[in-house]
């Protein structure tokens with residue numbers, strides 16, 4: 001199973017990219033995580049660019065998203081929300097209208113920040129946007145707080161409870177992609193967050 005990792009940070013020493021690397025090591029057997037570099041290559045979304053052919057970077061990103069069985073997103077929080085590059089990538093993934101590259105793929109969201117809140121708002125916003133596009137959003141979160149001290153050199157999470165929570169989250173993503181679970185079942189998960197899997201009812 002191919003899982004595409006999207007990092008909301010473009011920073012070379014990103015804690016969220018490190019979190020994705022840890023998540024890649026936490027996947028059950030048979031699943032592989034490929035952390036895409038396309039997020040930073042994409043042009044700023046502009047409907048004028050939606051002509052044939054699409055910009056090369058958009059074509060490459062769309063192909064990577066379409067080829068993936070599921071997406072795992074890690075985003076820092078910028079001013080209480082997801083980052084601009086990640087929103088831009090999600091907007092491109094929502095296109096073309098009627099046949100979005102993202103489709104109804106399973107998506108899970110995690111996040112790390114130096115604060116005590118672990119990018120929880122950014123994660124909630126990202127889940128809401130992915131659900132709005134039509135993705136099947138895993139109703140779990142992973143707020144990694146005080147992130148500069150959260151990792152070993154391994155890399156791994158220092159806190160064993162948090163490490164287990166990450167394993168449960170990525171297992172839920174893989175199970176959803178494999179059809180071994182569904183969103184209703186995941187909503188009853190002990191770690192489930194309220195309303196995370198419910199797409200807004202506004203018509204597209």
Ligand SMILES: Cc1cc2nc3c(=O)[nH]c(=O)nc-3n(C[C@H](O)[C@H](O)[C@H](O)COP(=O)(O)O)c2cc1C
Nearest residue numbers: 009011014015016017076077078079080113114115
């Ligand atoms: C423009 C900007 C806004 C930020 N706003 C928040 C915020 O609202 N909440 C938070 O917890 N951290 C905030 N931070 C701190 C980031 O969480 C921190 O820089 C983090 O390490 C970035 O993630 P990265 O290590 O993956 O690049 C902000 C950082 C920047 C640059």
